Amino acid sequence: MLKIENLHATVGGKEILKGLNLTINDGEIHAIMGPNGAGKSTLSYVICGREGYEVTAGSVFFNGRDLLDMSPDERAGEGIFLGFQYPVEIPGVSNMNFLRTALNSQRHYRGQNDMTAVDFLKLVRAKAKELDMDPEMLKRPVNVGFSGGEKKRNEMVQMAVLDPCLAVLDETDSGLDIDALKIVAKGINRLRNADKSILMITHYQRLLDYVVPDFVHVLADGKIVKTGDRTLALQLEEKGYAGLDIAGNAA
């Protein structure tokens, strides 16, 4: 599904990613952990095409197509979703209107017609219910006045409605209490199937108790320095990054 080779990227002239390789196949869940400043968020922004994150070498292919040629909205249309670490507020735009516009934009990209208002309402209400979101929240402006937990829940509802092929979750679990964490985990597990892939970026192995990954990678100093299974995360939790014999590489 996603194939990243020798990826180098700079932000503000500073090289952050320094030859990163990562392959994610259909149906796999990958977790990326790593110390602060290793380039975790940069990786998620580069995959999604954020302005200011400049790729200087390497390639990113998604289902065989070159992602680096595409605008952020085209990548979304291809089926890539980014769960934001800090979801953005959009005053005056209701959640419902935002989601409907987003969904229909993606449908247009894929050559489909608008979803009818009735079908959309059914869909969004069902997804909100699955994730225990109060339907009133759908009428409120996007993320305005939401608590940290509500914002992350909102990200999960958006993900459920947009139903992406690849979800990139940038520290979606950070700063959440245990109930909110469970909601996030529920959102991820509901998306999970043989055709979907998930890339979770996290600081803590806590989330991995609820969403069991197929692979765990350690990102340090702009590269993946170690790959293992779930036990690698437990090992990290116990010994820290220093205990992994990668300290020399870490930023």
Place this chain on the structure above:
Amino acid sequence: MVAMEEARNAVNEISDKYKYGFVTDIETEKAPKGLNEDVIRFISAKKSEPDWLLDWRLKAYRKWLTMEEPTWAMVDYPEIDFQDIYYYSAPKSAEDGPKSLDEVDPELLETYEKLGISLKEQEVLAGVAVDIVFDSVSVATTFRAKLKEAGIIFCSISEAAHDYPELMQKYMGSVVPVADNFYSALNSAVFTDGTFVYIPKGVRCPMELSTYFRINEAGSGQFERTLIIADEGSYVSYLEGCTAPQRDENQLHAAVVELITHDDAEIKYSTVQNWYPGDRNGLGGIYNFVTKRGACRGKNSKISWTQVETGSAITWKYPSCLLIGDNSVGEFYSVTLTNNYQQADTGTKMIHIGQNTSSTIISKGISAGKSEATYRGLVRVMAGADNARNFTQCDSLLIGDRCGAHTVPYIEARNPTAQVEHEATTSKISDEQLFYCQQRGLSAEDSVAMIVNGFCKDVMQHLPMEFAVEAQKLLGINLEGSVG
């Protein structure tokens, strides 16, 4: 920075390419260029006006000669040569006066169809009565009969001068005196047509009344006059909207709108203004110098102005309310979008005279390109206005770093019981917001439209549904509330 560039481009897409740039070729009969008493007599004779109206015009003209163009607004433009303007032009086909749409010049109808305002459609579907002003003469009026049943008068101001001289003489110039300002005096001397509405006691107008203005003849001034009177306990919602064909020559527009509400009456006046703003380099575009004022003469009466201003090279406009009757209410909701070299100096005046009067002002300014937008507002509480209340909110949204937004509030409270609140914010569309929207699938253009739409929501929700569509087209925005 690149994202901001995209945002600017997106705004260009939304507001820059003026899609209504076409010119209708209809033979016109016009007065010679320039302004003198003979031209005024020509206009008056063309309209077979009664003597009192000609006298009124001439007095206004003589007053105007003694006045000077105002220069206090934050707008900059080359001096206007008032002798280089045509003050009267009328489509020839209007001479006989069409009795129905079938008699209207087909080319004219086609023009409106291009604008998406098919009259027939409106008649049948929207239930909106339309009094079209095309180059200064009303050429089609609909639904007159139905309105007449309710006792409502809805006609051109020229007709009103013939048919309802008492009402005209009683009210015209009573809210905006002839000598109120330079442009109101000019308008009073040369106004060529406009709309007259009278809603009798206790009548709730059964439909939204609407006029589409359109400037067409090159170099011809457009001097409209609107007079709306809501008698005791009546209600009317009036829509004014306009688009103009593309020209690279400046065109002067100086309208006067007067509203009067008696006891317990309400007027809701909504405007979507989309006149040609000039090209990307600031060449051409309409000069829009408008005087709009309403007088809440009666107790518990209400006047509400809602405007979406996206067009014109220069906008100079302050729809105002004189809150004379006790408990009367004034409202002003405004969205102003300026781009490229557009300049807008707009706002409102709320004059609290009666007791327990209240006013609300919500102004949203969006500036892009090299444009300058100024909010200028006055809230004045007179000595006798016990317990007057005002709330003002002025928000500015900047797109790019070469535009300007200015807020100039004047507050004068002469009564110690007055409560006056003013809030103002200035913000920019952030890269984070743009990326968030784009990541969810919206194009850069749609993302900006959505963010701008959200920014304007508090004003947009005051527009009647019939107009919401027009506003949506103009801002390139999906309106909130279509779902859920």
